[in-house]
Amino acid sequence: MVLPDPLPLVPVPRSAIAEAGRMPLTGETRILGDAAAAPHLIDGIARRTGIRPSSATDEPRAGDVLLRLDPAAGPAEGYRLRVGDVAEVIGADAAGLFYGTQTLLQLLRERDEGWGWQHVRIEDAPRFAYRGMMLDVARHFFPVDEVKTIIDRAAALKLNHLHLHLSDDQGWRLHIDSWPLLSEKSSVTSANGDAGGCYSKDDYRAIVAHAASRHITIVPEIDLPGHTHAIGLAYREIVEEPVMNDHLLSDATRLGHALPVAGEPYIGWGVGHFSVRIREERTWDFVRDVLTEIAELTPGPYLHIGGDESLGTSEADFAYFMERATALVTELGKSPVAWHEAGAVEGIAEGTVGQYWGLTSPDGAHAAQAAHFVARGGRLILSPADAVYLDMKYDEAFPLGLSWAGVVDVHAASDWEPGELLPVPEESILGIEAPLWTETVRSLDDADRLTHPRLAAVAELAWTAADAAERNSESLRHRIGRQAPLWQSDGIRYHPTPEIPWSTR
Numbered sequence: 001m002v003l004p005d006p007l008p009l010v011p012v013p014r015s016a017i018a019e020a021g022r023m024p025l026t027g028e029t030r031i032l033g034d035a036a037a038a039p040h041l042i043d044g045i046a047r048r049t050g051i052r053p054s055s056a057t058d059e060p061r062a063g064d065v066l067l068r069l070d071p072a073a074g075p076a077e078g079y080r081l082r083v084g085d086v087a088e089v090i091g092a093d094a095a096g097l098f099y100g101t102q103t104l105l106q107l108l109r110e111r112d113e114g115w116g117w118q119h120v121r122i123e124d125a126p127r128f129a130y131r132g133m134m135l136d137v138a139r140h141f142f143p144v145d146e147v148k149t150i151i152d153r154a155a156a157l158k159l160n161h162l163h164l165h166l167s168d169d170q171g172w173r174l175h176i177d178s179w180p181l182l183s184e185k186s187s188v189t190s191a192n193g194d195a196g197g198c199y200s201k202d203d204y205r206a207i208v209a210h211a212a213s214r215h216i217t218i219v220p221e222i223d224l225p226g227h228t229h230a231i232g233l234a235y236r237e238i239v240e241e242p243v244m245n246d247h248l249l250s251d252a253t254r255l256g257h258a259l260p261v262a263g264e265p266y267i268g269w270g271v272g273h274f275s276v277r278i279r280e281e282r283t284w285d286f287v288r289d290v291l292t293e294i295a296e297l298t299p300g301p302y303l304h305i306g307g308d309e310s311l312g313t314s315e316a317d318f319a320y321f322m323e324r325a326t327a328l329v330t331e332l333g334k335s336p337v338a339w340h341e342a343g344a345v346e347g348i349a350e351g352t353v354g355q356y357w358g359l360t361s362p363d364g365a366h367a368a369q370a371a372h373f374v375a376r377g378g379r380l381i382l383s384p385a386d387a388v389y390l391d392m393k394y395d396e397a398f399p400l401g402l403s404w405a406g407v408v409d410v411h412a413a414s415d416w417e418p419g420e421l422l423p424v425p426e427e428s429i430l431g432i433e434a435p436l437w438t439e440t441v442r443s444l445d446d447a448d449r450l451t452h453p454r455l456a457a458v459a460e461l462a463w464t465a466a467d468a469a470e471r472n473s474e475s476l477r478h479r480i481g482r483q484a485p486l487w488q489s490d491g492i493r494y495h496p497t498p499e500i501p502w503s504t505r
């Protein structure tokens, strides 16, 4: 017996049953019902097929698509989808309805007889509430339109958070009214001496609004107290002199980078050499003003304050900084998020979310740091670097990316179990996030090649329950291969890795 191909869906739904029959897409097909969800579906169908369905409000006829909301259709972000004579998508909420339409777009296929949808019955809802991607706009700046495109790509895979790494040694990327020299002096360059850039507050609001229209929450990060060289280009008095470390010196030699000089742009990408002046009250004016202005721009619940790789900072100063900064974010009415190193600090604010970026076989110290967030009533975002770091090379020969955590192919991206990574209960895992650090990433095309197909594999881990039928690597490879025609019609320059059996229809 030959097993039927799995349905061409990534992430694979909780339950999906193919039935005999096919509903054709024709020039007569109409989209009925929920007005908010319809335009994305109509645009998606038109981009893909050249057929632009009309929208209507009367009773459905055979061949129509009906969109509606019903809280009984599942838990938060869940949906039901049935394709028969009519296609019906029922969202448990607006996000669920949006995800149902994304599933419908993946099911839409061309055959000799034309475009259409296989008859199916699907029930679906996410495993994790936080399904994220991170974009480092500090090492290389990405203009607003490109960020919007990346949001669209992430939303199509049912991700619901985009973390923006807005500041680092190489540049500061968001205008702050109370410290105006940041946008003037701290943002002009990127890594390698490439051009910099900075979002105005209106730019940033446009990103937040575009994300919200795709059910994505923006998580802003200002990386503190380290990764702060660029601040010193504008406000030298609140930044320490650089502290050289072995890691920085060996990277500089290996990569031919100049060493950082206080007050001058840094275009290498060594880490751990800078810190704000932790015991200086003027620094706290800065931290409070910046976080207050960002909190005002942020409808979402999270403010990320970094905390990684403060290699030149004493343990006591680091603890003082993270305690005070997490408390400040809480006072501003937001939930602090910090990289896992901050879990070494006993008194981080209760409820602080930790972001784990160690390996899939954690070292004991990192695991203990991550567990401390949970002991303080917080939850964890999992970003194991040897699985979900989108800036790792696919293989040694790949021209883009880094390889400090190893090389990461699609298999490595998906071959780990989030519930077993760290010594914490499953309920304390908020979700998964795949970071794209951009030391070597200079354009949207570069980003596409690193994100696709691996982001699809990560999205499946974040969305689909571990015990769902078809959630296995063989099925995933085939289902990813069948995304190629959609990705092509969306202009995604994915990496055609030979691991995947790419298909044309």
Ligand code: TNX
Pocket: 271, 308, 309, 339, 357, 389, 391, 402, 437, 438, 439
């Ligand atoms: C580690 S992950 C970093 C970043 C680099 C990245 C490159 C983390 C919290 N810090 O500063 O860009 O590696 O892969």
